[in-house]
Amino acid sequence: MNEMTKRPPHPRALPEQSEWTFELIEQAHEEIKRVAQGFGLDTYPNQLEIITAEQMMDAYTSVGMPVSYNHWSFGKHFLSTEKGYKRGQMGLAYEIVINSNPCIAYLMEENSLTMQALVIAHAAYGHNSFFKGNYLFRTWTDAEAIVDYMVFAKNYIAECEQRHGIDAVELLIDSCHAIQNYGVDRYKRPAKLSLAQEQARQKEREAYLQSQLNELWRTLPKRPEEEAVAQAPARFPPEPEENLLYFIEKYAPLLEPWQRELVRIVRKISQYFYPQRQTQVMNEGWATFWHYTILNQLYDEGVIGNGFMMEFLKSHTNVVYQPPVHSPYYNGINPYALGFAMMTDIRRICENPTAEDREWFPDIAGSDWKQTLQFAMRNFKDESFIAQYLSPRLIREFHFFAVLDDDRNEKLSVSAIHDEMGYRYVRQQLADQYNLGNREPNIQVWSVNTRDDRALTLRHTQFNRRPLNQQAHEVLKHVARLWGFDVHLDTVSPEGKLISTLECKREKRGRLA
Amino acid sequence: MSYLIDRRLQGKNKSAVNRERFLRRYKGQIKDAVGRAIKGRSITDIENGEKVSIPVKDVNEPSFGHAHGGVWEVVNPGNQEYQKGDQIARPKGGGGSGRGKAGNSDQTSEDDFIFELSREEFMNYFFEDLELPNLVKTQLTATTDFKSQRAGYTVSGTPSNIHVLRSLRGALGRRIAVGGPSRKALAEAELELETLLLADVPLDDFRVVELKKKIHHLHTRLLAIPYIDPFDLRYSNRIKIPKPMTQAVMFCIMDVSGSMDEGRKDTAKRFFILLYLFLKRVYDKIEVVFIRHHTAAAEVDEHEFFHSRESGGTVVSSALNLLNKVIDERYGAGQWNSYVAQASDGDNWDNDSVLCRQLLVNTIMPKVQYYTYVEITDGPPQNLWEQYAQVPDLHQHFAMQKIVTPADIYPVFRELFKKQPK
Numbered sequence: 001m002n003e004m005t006k007r008p009p010h011p012r013a014l015p016e017q018s019e020w021t022f023e024l025i026e027q028a029h030e031e032i033k034r035v036a037q038g039f040g041l042d043t044y045p046n047q048l049e050i051i052t053a054e055q056m057m058d059a060y061t062s063v064g065m066p067v068s069y070n071h072w073s074f075g076k077h078f079l080s081t082e083k084g085y086k087r088g089q090m091g092l093a094y095e096i097v098i099n100s101n102p103c104i105a106y107l108m109e110e111n112s113l114t115m116q117a118l119v120i121a122h123a124a125y126g127h128n129s130f131f132k133g134n135y136l137f138r139t140w141t142d143a144e145a146i147v148d149y150m151v152f153a154k155n156y157i158a159e160c161e162q163r164h165g166i167d168a169v170e171l172l173i174d175s176c177h178a179i180q181n182y183g184v185d186r187y188k189r190p191a192k193l194s195l196a197q198e199q200a201r202q203k204e205r206e207a208y209l210q211s212q213l214n215e216l217w218r219t220l221p222k223r224p225e226e227e228a229v230a231q232a233p234a235r236f237p238p239e240p241e242e243n244l245l246y247f248i249e250k251y252a253p254l255l256e257p258w259q260r261e262l263v264r265i266v267r268k269i270s271q272y273f274y275p276q277r278q279t280q281v282m283n284e285g286w287a288t289f290w291h292y293t294i295l296n297q298l299y300d301e302g303v304i305g306n307g308f309m310m311e312f313l314k315s316h317t318n319v320v321y322q323p324p325v326h327s328p329y330y331n332g333i334n335p336y337a338l339g340f341a342m343m344t345d346i347r348r349i350c351e352n353p354t355a356e357d358r359e360w361f362p363d364i365a366g367s368d369w370k371q372t373l374q375f376a377m378r379n380f381k382d383e384s385f386i387a388q389y390l391s392p393r394l395i396r397e398f399h400f401f402a403v404l405d406d407d408r409n410e411k412l413s414v415s416a417i418h419d420e421m422g423y424r425y426v427r428q429q430l431a432d433q434y435n436l437g438n439r440e441p442n443i444q445v446w447s448v449n450t451r452d453d454r455a456l457t458l459r460h461t462q463f464n465r466r467p468l469n470q471q472a473h474e475v476l477k478h479v480a481r482l483w484g485f486d487v488h489l490d491t492v493s494p495e496g497k498l499i500s501t502l503e504c505k506r507e508k509r510g511r512l513a
Numbered sequence: 514m515s516y517l518i519d520r521r522l523q524g525k526n527k528s529a530v531n532r533e534r535f536l537r538r539y540k541g542q543i544k545d546a547v548g549r550a551i552k553g554r555s556i557t558d559i560e561n562g563e564k565v566s567i568p569v570k571d572v573n574e575p576s577f578g579h580a581h582g583g584v585w586e587v588v589n590p591g592n593q594e595y596q597k598g599d600q601i602a603r604p605k606g607g608g609g610s611g612r613g614k615a616g617n618s619d620q621t622s623e624d625d626f627i628f629e630l631s632r633e634e635f636m637n638y639f640f641e642d643l644e645l646p647n648l649v650k651t652q653l654t655a656t657t658d659f660k661s662q663r664a665g666y667t668v669s670g671t672p673s674n675i676h677v678l679r680s681l682r683g684a685l686g687r688r689i690a691v692g693g694p695s696r697k698a699l700a701e702a703e704l705e706l707e708t709l710l711l712a713d714v715p716l717d718d719f720r721v722v723e724l725k726k727k728i729h730h731l732h733t734r735l736l737a738i739p740y741i742d743p744f745d746l747r748y749s750n751r752i753k754i755p756k757p758m759t760q761a762v763m764f765c766i767m768d769v770s771g772s773m774d775e776g777r778k779d780t781a782k783r784f785f786i787l788l789y790l791f792l793k794r795v796y797d798k799i800e801v802v803f804i805r806h807h808t809a810a811a812e813v814d815e816h817e818f819f820h821s822r823e824s825g826g827t828v829v830s831s832a833l834n835l836l837n838k839v840i841d842e843r844y845g846a847g848q849w850n851s852y853v854a855q856a857s858d859g860d861n862w863d864n865d866s867v868l869c870r871q872l873l874v875n876t877i878m879p880k881v882q883y884y885t886y887v888e889i890t891d892g893p894p895q896n897l898w899e900q901y902a903q904v905p906d907l908h909q910h911f912a913m914q915k916i917v918t919p920a921d922i923y924p925v926f927r928e929l930f931k932k933q934p935k
Contacts, residue, residue, distance in 0.1 A: 045516075072534040180576075322591075330591075399591050405584070414597055430588040466579040469578040
C-alpha cells in the first residue's frame, strides 16, 4: 500500500471523489475508450445516457428496450421490481445496454463516479464489443434496425388497440408471450430491413398471407384434374416446424391480418433476444473481464487512484462471487463468476501455461492472449465455449461436481467430481447444461388435420424422460386460442413411441375474441 | 464518436401505462385485496398507500418447461466431501443441495404476488367500492368559529359605525380642495382692493365696487361649500375571519351489542374512515376517540373497538354520558372542534332513548361542531331513531341516516355532510 501511494500523480488523473459530473464522465470515458481501443476492442459507437433510478426500472421491466409496446406483464415486472427496490431488498441493475447501433448504455444517476466508470467499461466496451463481434449476434440481430423496429411495433400495436380494443390485443399478446420461446428460427437468418421497408412489407404480407390461407383451407371442390394429383392426402406441414409462432402466423386459419402481424412482432422480438439467451456466460464474462482489465490498466497508469480502485474492487468482487451449492444464497451458477473466471483463465493459459494447460490446450497455450480471447468471443456460444475452454484448473477452483438424479433410483449419485477422472465428464455435463435444446422441452408442430376438424398436433419429444411442467396445459389453451381449433400435445419417447397426450378443445369456434 | 446524454428529465414514468394495464387486468383481485386491507388497517392510517397481494397463480405467465422426473444431471460448484459414486439421499420437497434447479420451473414458490399501490390508487379503489364520485366536491358546512377583526374603513355602513375623526378629516380635505381656486381668487381680489384703497381711490369708483362685489361673491361661494358631505363619511370596517381551528377530535361511538355483527361493524368502520378522511382535509391535527358501549360504555383503542367480542344489552345513554365527560375533561370548548359519529343498529332499552334525546339536546349538542348518527339496519326504525329525529328541530348541526348495505355508506355520508343552507 505504501508503495502505491508514493506514485507520482498522473497528469490526467481522475479526482478522488464519488460525485460524478458530466465533465468527469467524459474524462473517464475518454480514458476508458483509449485503453479499450489499445486492447483492440471493436465496438459500435457509444451513446451514454444518464437516467434516474425510476427510468432504470422502466427500462429494466420493458425487456430492456428504450421503447416497447404496452402490456400488463411489463407492469407486473415493474411493480415487483419497484417493491424490491424501494424496500432495499435488491439493488437495481447498475447498467442496461442495448444491442443497437449506436450502442445505448444507461448510467444511473445514483451511481458514484467509480460505478459510472465501471459501467462504461463493462457495458459500453465489454458488451458492446461482444454484440458487434459474436457470431450469433452478427447472424441473428440487426443492431442498425432494432430501435426502429421497436418503434414500429409500439405504434402498430397502439393502433390495433385503438381499432380493436385493448382487451382483444392484450389477449392475443398473452398467448404469443406464452410461446415466445418457441418463436425462433434456428437455421434461417432474418433479413435486414429498415423501418420504411418494414411498413411496406407489412402491407404486402397481409394480402399475401390471406391469399395463401384460402389455398390451404379452401372448401370449394377441386377440379377433377387437380383431384387426381391430390389423391394421397399430403402431410401438413411436410416437415415438423420448430417455430410455433411462425407456423401460427402463417397458417392459423382464423387470425385476422392484424393479428398475424402481432404474432410476428412478438416472434421478431423473441428472435432478437435469442442470442442473448445462448451467450449469457460468455457475454457477462467478457464484459466483466474487460471492465476489470481496463480499470486495472488505468490504475497502473495512475489515472485512477487507490480510493477509486478499492470501491471498484468491492463491486467487482460482489458481482463475481459464486456461493457454493450448500450455501443458503446458492441460486445456480453465477454467469458473471463463471464467465469472468474462464476469460481470465484463457488469458492465463496464453501467458503462463502450466504443463497441464499445454496438454489440454495445445493450440492456445503460449499464444497471444488478445487474439485468442477475440477468437473465443467471436465464434462460440455458452455451450460450445464451455466445452472448448473450461480448464481442469477452473473445475478444481470451482469444486465442480456432477450429480445424477434419476427418478428410477432411490438415491442421487455423484457421477463425477473435480479430479483427473472427472474433468472431461464435468466439462461436458456443464456444457450440456447450457444447451438451450436440453433446457427447454423440444416441442414442434407435428401435423394439422387439413381434412376434418383442423386440429393442430404438437409433438413433445422427451429428453431424458423429463415430463412437462404443470403449466403445459395453460400454454396449450393459449395455442388453441391462436390456432382457433382443437390442439393436441403428444409426448413421445426419443424413439417416437407415444407416451401421453394433452388436449385442448376449442369450444367456441368463433373468431378470436 | 460517442455521446453523453442527460435523459433524466424526459421519459419518466414510461411504465405508468403498463402499470395501469396491470391494475386494470387485476381489478377484481385488487379490489378484494383493498377490501381486506381496509379491515386490517387503522382508521388514521387509511390515507397511505397499501401493500396489496394477489395470488401468484393469477398473475403467472405460463410457458412450457420441464418438471421433476426423468433424468437430471446437474453440475454444481462447491463440492466439499463427495467422491465419485457417492449416493446421496434425495432431498425432501425438491430443491436444496445436490439438486439442480435449472429448468424446474414448477418449483417457483407459491407466495402471493405482492406490490404497492400508491396512495391515489388505493383511494381510488377504496372509494370505488363506496361508489364515490368525487369527495372533494363536498364541503364542510358545520359551524366554524369566526373572529371579528378591524380591516380599515369603508364608505358605506351603519351609522353606529361612523368613524367621526376619519370622516371629519376627509371633510376638511374636501373643503380645502374644493375651495382652493375661490380662496385664491378672493385673496387676489382683497389684495387688489387694498392697493386701490391705499391709492385713495374713491369708494364709489367702479373698480372698488366691482371688487367688493366680487369679494362678496367669493365669500358666498366659500361659505356654500358644505361642512360635511355624505361623500366624506367613513365607517369602521370589521370583517369576519375564520378562527384558525386547526385541531379537531372525532368521536366514534359504536353500539357493540350482540346484534352488531362483523358485517355491521365493517360498515361502521368504513363510515368512520370516510369521516376521518373528510375531516383530515380540513384540519391539520385530528384525534380519534373510540367509545364502545353495550349496557356500559368504555373508551377503548381502535383494535378493541372493532374486534372485541364482549357484548350485552344496550344502553345508549351510557356512551353519551361518557362522551360528555371526555369532552369536558380533555377537549374543552374553544380549543377543539368536536365531531361525533355514532353507529348503532338502533336497538335500545326503551326508557333510555328519551334520556338520550335529552342528553343530546341539553348537554352535548352545544359542545360539538357536528353530530351524525347512522343506523345500520335493514329493519324498521326503532325507538332511538324516533327520539333522535326530534333533535334536528333544535340543533341544526345534527344529522341522521340509515344504512342498509355498504353501498349506502357513501350516499349517506354525502347526505349527512351536504352543503346546508345558512
